[in-house]
Amino acid sequence: MSAVKGARTKRMPRAVREQQMMDAAVRTFGQxxxxxxxxxxxAELAGVSKPLVYLYLNSKEELxxxxxxxxxxxxxEAVQAAIQPGLTADRQMWxxxxxFFRHTQENPDGWSVLHRQARTHGEPFAAEVARMREEIAAFVTVLIGAAARQGVPPAPGATGSNRSAELAxxxxxxxxxxxxGAAESLAGWANEAGGISAKEAAGLLMNFAWTGLGGLMHGERWSPR
Amino acid sequence: MSAVKGARTKRMPRAVREQQMMDAAVRTFGQxxxxxxxxxxxAELAGVSKPLVYLYLNSKEELxxxxxxxxxxxxxEAVQAAIQPGLTADRQMWxxxxxFFRHTQENPDGWSVLHRQARTHGEPFAAEVARMREEIAAFVTVLIGAAARQGVPPAPGATGSNRSAELAxxxxxxxxxxxxGAAESLAGWANEAGGISAKEAAGLLMNFAWTGLGGLMHGERWSPR
Incomplete structure (x- = not known):
């Protein structure tokens, strides 16, 4: 029996087994x-021996x-794949x-690793998340910049100067x-509160942010007076 | 000489000296x-001996x-003090x-302690910040809820159903x-980027968020179609 099991273990490529270990690790760290x-x-959740986990992934820190x-x-990747270049700015954002909300909802343990665990346990882990955050923020900056430059046509009845926006x-x-920041805060809240679908969360943030952003792109500005 | 110094030390109330130690600690932790x-x-920055810091504040963790x-x-307190009950919803938010942005900008070390350091160094510290965050979110929830119930009058030319909002x-x-989430993200960015005044940051977030929130309160809704 153990020879057969050994043979099976051998036949599974290292990359596949590593992913299984990481699946088990994300679930355990997240929960x-x-x-x-x-x-x-x-190791138990992954169905392998502890030495094998250490052999493949070195230490708890590296895992x-x-x-x-x-x-x-x-x-x-999930966020970037959803955004098609041909769409209007609001459809891209939507x-x-x-x-984003579908992915964080379908992968609550992965989101907990990124949003809670990685930030809370020291600089090297927090720096990994900060890098991801910068990448997403840079991507969103390009999208907003492109939308602003395209000059969304003025909304019917829009107040303000109605010029296509000139945002610095x-x-x-x-x-x-x-x-x-709004999206990650809302995702953390939605996952903890429960019972909020990805569509609802995305709709809520669109209603919060789009008319604001959309108004900006039509040249509208809020002013204290 | 040392007797005079000792007498001076004695005359300073414990509470004052503790605050001085904490001023020095916030600056050191933040930077x-x-x-x-x-x-x-x-201790050196506070101008006291290390044993005195331990005597007053027990350990680095407790400090x-x-x-x-x-x-x-x-x-x-800074945020709550600024919001006067008589103001309209947008003026309250402004x-x-x-x-918020003025306080985080004038106290960059304090903000770094809350936004970066406390979150990154283990659960007990992160839980302290989570508590503050919940308190602020609860306060903002009350404000938004009150504004929505007041039923802000429809904006001129507002599209949508134009009813005063019925937000769940x-x-x-x-x-x-x-x-x-948007405010803390923007404050972190503004303090790191530098050269952005509190007024500019607050104006940017009003332009981002208010028309969206304001629109919601006029019964406007964004929709994918």
């Missing part, structure tokens, strides 16, 4: 937290880092937000930071 | 990070916790955001989470 998660539990990187890449690069960057 | 900051440096609590309270409680809570 128990980084500190409380043990390599024993991860956690590998999990952060994988989950960050998957999230970034598609990106829906993909720094403003566009700040708006992207605001949108990313 | 060097929690790990790198040493009790020696903090850090005291700093988080003080900075959280100061920030929360006043709150301006106070859960939506109001989600919107508050989005606003808090």
């Amino acid at each position: 128990l937290g980084y500190r409380a998660a043990s390599m024993d539990e991860i 956690f880092t590998a999990c952060i990187r994988r989950e960050a890449q998957r999230l970034t 598609a990106g937000l829906e993909a 690069d720094r403003d566009v960057e700040g708006l992207a930071q605001a949108l990313v | 060097l990070g929690y790990r790198a900051a040493s009790m020696d440096e903090i 850090f916790t005291a700093c988080i609590r003080r900075e959280a309270q100061r920030l929360t 006043a709150g955001l301006e106070a 409680d859960r939506d109001v809570e989600g919107l508050a989470q989005a606003l808090v």
Whole structure:
């Protein structure tokens, strides 16, 4: 029996087995937290021996880092894949937000690793998430910048100067930071509150942010007077 | 000479001396990070002996916790003090955001302690910040809920159903989470990018968020079609 099992183990490519270990690790880290998660539990959940986990992924720290990187890449790819170049600015934003909330909802453990665990357990892990965040913010900055330059046609009945917007690069960057912050805050809340669909969360953020962003692109400005 | 110095030390009330130690600690933690900051440096900056710091604040962990609590309270109070009940919803939001960005800009070390350091160095510290965040989100939820119930009069030329809004409680809570996330993200970015005034940051976020929130309160809804 053990020879057969050994043979089976051999036949499974290393990359596949590594992904299985990381699946088990993301689930364990996401649900128990980084500190409380043990390599024993991860190995058991992955159906492999603990030495094999160490052989493939070296240490709990490196395993956690590998999990952060994988989950960050998957999230970034899910958002980028949803945004088609031909769409109008609001449809792009809607598609990106829906993909973001769907992905974080379907992968609550992965999102917990990125949003809670990685940030809470020291600089090297937090820096991994900060890198992902910068990448997404840079991507959103390009989208908002492109939309602003396209000059969305004025909305019917729009107030303000009605010119196509002339937003400073720094403003566009700040708006992207605001949108990313709003989205991650809302995703954390939606996953904890429960019972909120990805479409509802994306719709809520569109209603919060789009008319604001959309208004800006039509040249509208809010003013204290 | 040392007798005179001792007498002076005695005359300074404990509460005052504790605040001086915490001023030095916030500056050191904020600028060097929690790990790198040493009790020696903090004592030196506060102009006291290291044993006195330990006598008053027990340990680096407790000193850090005291700093988080003080900075959280100061920030929360600054925002709450700025919001006057008689103002319209958009003026309240503007006043709150301006106070938030002014406070985080004038206290960059305190903000770094709350936004970066406390979140990155383990659950007990992160939980302190989470508590402050919940308090602010609850406060913002009340404000948005009150504004929505007041029924802001329809904007001139507003599209949509133009009814005063009927936002579900859960939506109001989600919107508050989005606003808090956007504000903290923007404050982090503004402090790192530099050269952005509190007024500019608050104006950017009003332009991002208000027309969206304001539109919602006029019964406007964004829709994918």
